[in-house]
Amino acid sequence: MLTKSxxxxxxxxxxxxxxxxxxxxxxxLSGIPDRLLQATKNKLKGKAEFVLGRKKMLERILETNADSxxxxxxxxxxxxxxxxxxxPFELFKIFQSNRIKLEAKPKQIATADVSVHAxxxxxxPGQAVTEVKAAGIDVQIQKGKVVIGKxxxxxxxxxxxxxxxxxxxxxLGITPFTAVIEPVEIISGGxxxxxxxxxxxxxxxAEEIARSFNSAVAICFECGITNSYTINTLITKxxxxxxxxxxxxxxxxxxxxxxxxxxxxxxxxxxNSLSHKN
Numbered sequence: 001m002l003t004k005s006x007x008x009x010x011x012x013x014x015x016x017x018x019x020x021x022x023x024x025x026x027x028x029l030s031g032i033p034d035r036l037l038q039a040t041k042n043k044l045k046g047k048a049e050f051v052l053g054r055k056k057m058l059e060r061i062l063e064t065n066a067d068s069x070x071x072x073x074x075x076x077x078x079x080x081x082x083x084x085x086x087x088p089f090e091l092f093k094i095f096q097s098n099r100i101k102l103e104a105k106p107k108q109i110a111t112a113d114v115s116v117h118a119x120x121x122x123x124x125p126g127q128a129v130t131e132v133k134a135a136g137i138d139v140q141i142q143k144g145k146v147v148i149g150k151x152x153x154x155x156x157x158x159x160x161x162x163x164x165x166x167x168x169x170x171x172l173g174i175t176p177f178t179a180v181i182e183p184v185e186i187i188s189g190g191x192x193x194x195x196x197x198x199x200x201x202x203x204x205x206a207e208e209i210a211r212s213f214n215s216a217v218a219i220c221f222e223c224g225i226t227n228s229y230t231i232n233t234l235i236t237k238x239x240x241x242x243x244x245x246x247x248x249x250x251x252x253x254x255x256x257x258x259x260x261x262x263x264x265x266x267x268x269x270x271x272n273s274l275s276h277k278n
């Protein structure tokens with residue numbers, strides 16, 4: 001337990017440190033295993049600094065300037081401040097890439113549907129099979145091997161995981177949940193980035209932009225809207241249409257005369273061939 005003077009010194013020290021960084025974020029640590037936090041710290045060594053402490057102390061650290069103060073509202077439960085000079089999107093991407101699989105615990109609320117799939121297991125016939133059956137999982141012995149008979153959703157999202165199911169999943173080596181540390185908000189260069197914005201897939205976004213761009217250009221062509229992307233094609237199309245109208249109407253004009261003479265020569269040749277046949 002820190003004394004009052006130690007708390008004050010801690011806050012003042014971290015306020016000074018915060019001023020050295022252009023990117024400040026809040027990470028949520030509720031339910032995050034210590035090993036994941038340590039692994040994330042190691043991965044971001046030299047790129048980010050973590051500040052852990054009580055909510056009130058973190059709030060006072062964030063009060064250093066008007067920008068970081070905006071993050072105080074994001075402090076909820078067990079949180080930490082992350083300081084970095086990395087681009088916000090790159091920083092979020094590094095956090096996202098560092099995740100671990102977790103076992104299901106008794107009386108835990110399932111964060112997603114949990115399923116078992118039909119097929120062979122690595123279990124040996126015996127007590128373990130009885131434990132798995134007790135959880136309502138279709139287990140069979142086929143040719144001396146333990147096999148799950150059919151796919152089954154053993155617990156749905158937001159349902160409570162029973163002790164029997166937790167034990168069965170552990171026995172089967174199934175780790176259905178994922179833990180990842182994600183910044184809930186980051187402020188950089190005076191701009192506030194929320195998780196929904198940070199969690200953008202660059203590849204998917206690029207595809208959507210390209211698809212939207214192509215659709216917009218197609219609409220411009222259809223409506224005859226001129227811009228830097230359509231002007232050359234529209235001029236070519238207009239020229240070709242004008243040529244076609246001029247040739248069809250027999251209008252003698254520059255650019256059309258040669259085509260008319262060529263067509264006349266072709267027709268004369270065709271008539272000449274017919275007259276020779278007759």
